[in-house]
Amino acid sequence: MEIMKARTQPELMTVLKFLDKRMVLPVKNKQHIVSMEKGYEGEKRFDSLLGMAVQAEVLVLNDLLLSISDQSVQIDSLVITPETAYLYEIKNYRGDYQMKDRQLLTLSGKEIGNPLTQLTRTTSLLRQLFHQWHADIGVEGAVIYVNPTFTLYHASPKDPLILPNQIQAHFSKLDSQRVALNRNHRYLADRLLSKHRTDANFHQLIPDYDYHCLKKGITCVVCGSFDMEFTQRMGTCKSCHSKRAKEETVVQNIEEFRLLFPELKISRNIIHEWCGEKVSKERISFILSKKYTKKNHTTGAYYEWKESSLDDSLTNKRF
Ligand SMILES: [Zn+2]
Structure with missing residues (x-):
């Protein structure tokens, strides 16, 4: 087969x-x-x-x-x-x-x-x-x-x-x-x-939404709860008690952003805000430069998806 x-x-x-x-x-x-x-x-x-x-x-x-x-x-x-x-x-x-x-x-x-x-x-x-x-x-x-x-x-x-x-x-x-x-x-x-x-x-089957109307914060990749607690490297969900590497959780949340707002540029500041300021800007920069390609290095840097850097069907979605 x-x-x-x-x-x-x-x-x-x-x-x-x-x-x-x-x-x-x-x-x-x-x-x-x-x-x-x-x-x-x-x-x-x-x-x-x-x-x-x-x-x-x-x-x-x-x-x-x-x-x-x-x-x-x-x-x-x-x-x-x-x-x-x-x-x-x-x-x-x-x-x-x-x-x-x-x-x-x-x-x-x-x-x-x-x-x-x-x-x-x-x-x-x-x-x-x-x-x-x-x-x-x-x-x-x-x-x-x-x-x-x-x-x-x-x-x-x-x-x-x-x-x-x-x-x-x-x-x-x-x-x-x-x-x-x-x-x-x-x-x-x-x-x-x-x-x-x-x-x-x-598109007709999706309600109208914009960036400002959506709740900001990091959500659990398993159950979607915002009730997350982070240590240096790990994130624990207080609702379903699942544990994931902090980096993995942040990347999944960036991917949510990317799927919902394909027209917006991924920058350190916007992702910091999207994640409810729960992760430091330095950490966000580190994760972005590791998983994404940096563009426009001088002023107003933003990041683009690095193809094949994450093996997840979610990241291949475009609409
Ligand atoms: Zn959970």
């Missing part, structure tokens, strides 16, 4: 979580964080189940956002096997549900929607794209329910739904294919990757 596009925490979720610590977020944004967290947890569960079950040569592309025939297509996971590209829509619902007239409902009758509407559309658009590209490979789509507590009553065996107790058997089927991939499969995966784009609606 080769992961050609790894899954990372959604940027929108990262930004909203950072803002949630430092301002009062509208309820709809808070609810969005909770639903994104549930979804992301489910996607990671899917990745782990797939990783454990499939050893065969397949190509995996996660979180693809494509534009096909002017329509936006979002794919949670695409697994390219020699004969078929399996497209998965991953759901992390907990508890008991029922299917009635192709609608998914809770047992008390609350309508959740038709799980197959989106899947049918996505599958058909991907087939159309492969046809345009003359890619000789089938497309099969399925909605996969990964939470082990999920139970579905009255589901039709004909519907492309994979329930928790069917996941193992389904992945075993993928794993049993013994035909090798060829360079056409890889070419197809590369072509899909080059077509991937970032979400243009991203």
Whole structure:
């Protein structure tokens, strides 16, 4: 199994979580964080189940956002096997549900929607794209329910739904294919990757904020609390009791700043203020010159990110 596009925490979720610590977020944004967290947890569960079950040569592309025939297509996971590209829509619902007239409902009758509407559309658009590209490979789509507590009553065996107790058997089927991939499969995966784009609606889903309205201070990298205590080298969170090197905590807080304010220059003074003046300016200068590249040495020095100096997915985010 080769992961050609790894899954990372959604940027929108990262930004909203950072803002949630430092301002009062509208309820709809808070609810969005909770639903994104549930979804992301489910996607990671899917990745782990797939990783454990499939050893065969397949190509995996996660979180693809494509534009096909002017329509936006979002794919949670695409697994390219020699004969078929399996497209998965991953759901992390907990508890008991029922299917009635192709609608998914809770047992008390609350309508959740038709799980197959989106899947049918996505599958058909991907087939159309492969046809345009003359890619000789089938497309099969399925909605996969990964939470082990999920139970579905009255589901039709004909519907492309994979329930928790069917996941193992389904992945075993993928794993049993013994035909090798060829360079056409890889070419197809590369072509899909080059077509991937970032979400243009991203900014519309973030509330307005500016530097002055956000709470200043150093936050715990584990739980987000401002209740931190520092010694010479270590930082201890009084809320979750985690301990981290002071430098690591400061760098993570600088990275929060960088992600939230890509247009602002990173200077010693602004980071000193951003960190709530909890760390001396000398220490901030030391950390900045170690991890970042200094620009404009004479007057008004500022720092830019030194590529590859920190191996953390957070630092690769741009929007
Ligand atoms: Zn903490």
